[in-house]
Amino acid sequence: MSSPLALALVPLFLTGPVPATPVITPTAITQTFEEPADADDPAIWVNPRNTERSVVLGTLKEGGLAAFDLNGRTIGVYPAPQPPTPGAKPGRYNNVDVLGNRAFVSDRGRDRIRVFQVDEHGAKDITNPATKPVFSSTEQEVEKQHTVYGLAAGRVDGKDVVVTSRRNETTIALLHATGNDTEKVSTLDLPGTFTLPNGKQWTVCTEPGEGPQVEGMVIDERTSTLYAAQEDVGIWRIPLRSNGFGKPQLVDEVRTWGTPQKFNPETEECEADGPNPGFGGKWLEADAEGLTIANDVLLASSQGDSRFVAYRKANMVPLKDFRISDVEHSDGADIVLGKLDLLVVHDGERENGTGFAFIRF
Incomplete structure (x- = not known):
């Protein structure tokens, strides 16, 4: 495990018997956001002049x-766009990532990538109106x-790129990011049906007309690789070039992977339709959600049981799982190691809403 992350976990092992799943206490939490605001995904902007004046961004659908200082205090909230016409959907900010001094936001309501300029005072929407x-x-x-x-940003082959997924579909898209705009250059469709070890075909259960979507994603700039969490499937590792995607590899599955299910129209939920055959992974309880990279470690949110799993990135060997105190059903996470040493995670279930939790190492 990378040394700063390992050192952060050391105190958990020095106070008595090692718990099966250690619990980390946040060093700060943000305010609670209530409907229609709904916290979802964080990203960290590191101030190149003064790291203690860095900014954390968080989507609120x-x-x-929202923008926060390192103590979790709200610096500003920047509204999503209003509906363009009566009866149309308003803007709805789902995921965010930072690249340099720009933040890229997936506007799920209007199917756009929004671009923000970030500094120590917060963020400013600079998206090309066209x-x-x-x-x-x-x-x-x-x-x-x-x-x-879902959304991830990074630099690949000398180009600034954004990868975004499509709601209720298996499609992900690669876009070039230039100034205040983005341009789609390639797409990839992940599977929704898989061949199981027993030779049978298994199709992921979804609502009719929908597919098993991806949300959590992160770009590993060192290896030009995209890691993508397909919620009811698992984690994909996908070679990434500036003009397209390589062949995807499923590197860990959720525990229910391969389990027969059927959609119940009355509850609008997928329900078990047979025993779990045991073909899935051992660490992730669906949904597989937020992904972030800490040097040689990939962190993943096991949303179904409110844990986080640390993998050795090179071979995807699970190293350890842990919980964060009072953080439930986390969607997104971001981590920065070095001068700042900060992990920020989405907290999906507070008494009156949602928010974000900060852990300083």
């Missing part, structure tokens, strides 16, 4: 985008809400 929908060919198609969802 229809509540927009930016086009990513997946929808018309504004009418936007209203079907099969729109941008």
Whole structure:
């Protein structure tokens, strides 16, 4: 495990018997956000002049985008766009990532990638007003809400790129990021049906007309690799070039991978339709969610049981799992190691809403 992360966990092992799943206490938490604001995904902007004046960003869905200082205090909240016409969907900010002094936000409501300029005072929306929908060919198609969802940003082959997934679909898209706009250059469709070790075919259960979507993603700039969490499937490792994707490899599955399920129209949920055959992984309880990289370690949110799993990135060997005190059903996470040494995670279930938790090492 990378040394700063390992050192952060050492105190957990010095106070008596090692718990099966250690618990880390946050050093700060943000305010609680209530509907229509709904916290989802964080990203960390490191101030190059003064790291203690760095900024954490967090999406709030229809509540927009929030900026926080390192003590979790709110610096500003930047509203999502209003509906362009009566009856249309408003902006809905789902995921965020930082690249240099820009933040890229997936606007699920309007199927756009929004661009923000970030400094120690917060964020400013600089999106090109003429930016086009990513997946929808018309504004009418936007209203079907099969729109941008998860997001990761990085630098690959000397180019600034953004990868975004499509809500209720298996598609992910690669975009070039230039100034205040993005341009789609390639797409990849992940599978929704798999061949099990016993030779049978297994199709992921979803609502009719939908596919098993991806949300949590992170780009490993050192190896030009995308890690993508397909919620009811597991974690994919995908070679990434500036003009497209390589062959995806499923490197860990959720525990229920391969379990027969059927959709119940009355509850609008997928329910077990047979025993778990045991073909899935041992560490992730669906949904597989937020991903972030700490040097040679990949951290993943096991949302179904509110744990985080640390993998050795090179071979995806699980190193340890842990919980964060009072953090439930986490969607997103971001980590920065070095001068700042900060982990930020989404807290998906507070008494009156949602928020974010900070852990300083």
